[in-house]
Amino acid sequence: METTKRPGWDTLGLMVLLxxxxxxxxxxxxxxxxxxxxFVTITGFSQLVFATLALGFAVRTARLKTLTPRVRRAWLLMLPxxxxWPVTIVLYGIFPGQEFPSPPDVLRLLIPPATLIGILSFARIPAAPAERAKLRLDxxxxxxxxxMVLWYLMVSPALADSSxxxxxxxxxxxxxxxxxxxxFGIGVVLMRGPQAAASRRPLLAIVAATLLILTGDAVRAYTLNSGGPVIPTVLQSSLWTGGVFVxxxxxxVQAWYARRPEASRSGTDLRATPRPPRWPYLTVLPGYALLLITVGIRDPFPAGGLIVGALIVSTLAFARQMVSAQESRRLAVTDGLTGLANRVQLYEALPRALARAGRNGTRVGVLIIDMNGFKQVNDTLGHQAGDQLLIGFGELLRRCVLGSDLVARLGGDEFTVVLPDISDEVQAQAVIRRIRAAMAEPIDVGPTMVQPNASIGMAISAPxxxxxxxxxHRADLAMYETKNSRNAVRP
Structure with missing residues (x-):
């Protein structure tokens, strides 16, 4: 009874917090x-209550056994x-209005690096060195x-004021x-995503909270450097309080989703090739805009035109880099002959499908398909005909599966099909029947038509x-059993 009532209480608690x-x-x-x-009492009390509750929720979440060890480790790294936060807020109440380096100011400087470590621990870091290098550059x-924006708002005014x-x-x-x-850490997280799908929304909440707090810091610094009041304004206090609340x-939310396996279900297309993110390149636009405002307007000839030209050149260079990155990614995960997924994409997609099936209580089907008679086609009709047969057979397999399934070429004349989120082997058998029915039609290989034939092995994941x-391995063994029985008794 507790497991059925608990989600309702969690939802009620979330509504109360909102x-x-x-x-x-x-x-x-x-x-x-x-x-x-x-004003000071309401602001300080609200921030302290939210920060204290945040610490309690974080400690509870880091101890949840329903989370994966990697997610629990990420929350442990977020605990500092x-x-x-609550210690810093209390110290600001004890030492109000003191100049730097007061105890709360020093602790406040420790929050960003501690948050950076926690945020990066959630991110899914690529294994390939080249991919890691591209991620760091982006x-x-x-x-x-x-x-550049922070320099304009916070550092430059302070350096320019001799007083x-x-x-x-x-x-x-x-x-x-x-x-x-x-x-930088937020950019890594937004470009690569979290290690676990269940952490996506909680991680976005941390990112949103961090951005609110950083915006409050920037507004306060700009206000002070412009001769504004020392006491935080309504806007600054609202941004900080909102950040701590989020x-x-x-x-x-992490604990709330941990008790809802259905919330982690998704119809992700295993065949999809992720596009390189474009938004990182837009972050240079504010810097160019500030440069144009501070320099170009005062000196439009020649500085203004040069700045606009530099912006256009940079935009074209970024666009060219994005096209190259997308093409490189496509080539890295795609078989060059058939256009199907290759082993790299298979080994990325199959673990994700198994993990999602484990959360959803479903299964994953794997078909290993080895073509029969391919060597004879190569020997008698030539390699070009053999290539056309492989291309045609790959298209045949694509037509027999759903859009969320993955068809990959393992190499040579061997293919595999991944069927995510199936309930039993009946669904996999239906795919096999469609493939066998499709093989009744010959494939045009150029000089002639060839009747395709293949041995198919099936394996279904256990719960x-x-x-x-x-x-x-089980699917491969089943395929060889099918091939051996075919050789023993030919249809």
């Missing part, structure tokens, strides 16, 4: 001037960031583009650096099975 957050954020602009006691582009002392200058420099590093929701190699 209502509390809306009330707190609505109360901030209604509580009077930013220097009033009511969550623990620093994420570095995000960090540099964001740093600014080291107590104001040091945090004005350190905060943008740590902010740019955090944005940070609190992330571990709660919760995650061993990809074992599943492929």
């Amino acid at each position: 209502v509390l957050g809306i009330i707190a954020l609505a109360a901030i602009p209604l509580s009077g001037a930013s220097d009033s006691l009511v 960031s969550y623990a620093l 994420a570095g582009l995000v960090g540099v583009g964001s740093a 600014v002392g080291w107590r104001e200058l040091v945090p004005s420099v350190i905060h943008p650096l740590t902010g740019a590093a955090l944005l 940070l609190m929701l992330a571990p709660y 919760g099975e995650l061993a990809m190699d074992e599943l492929l």
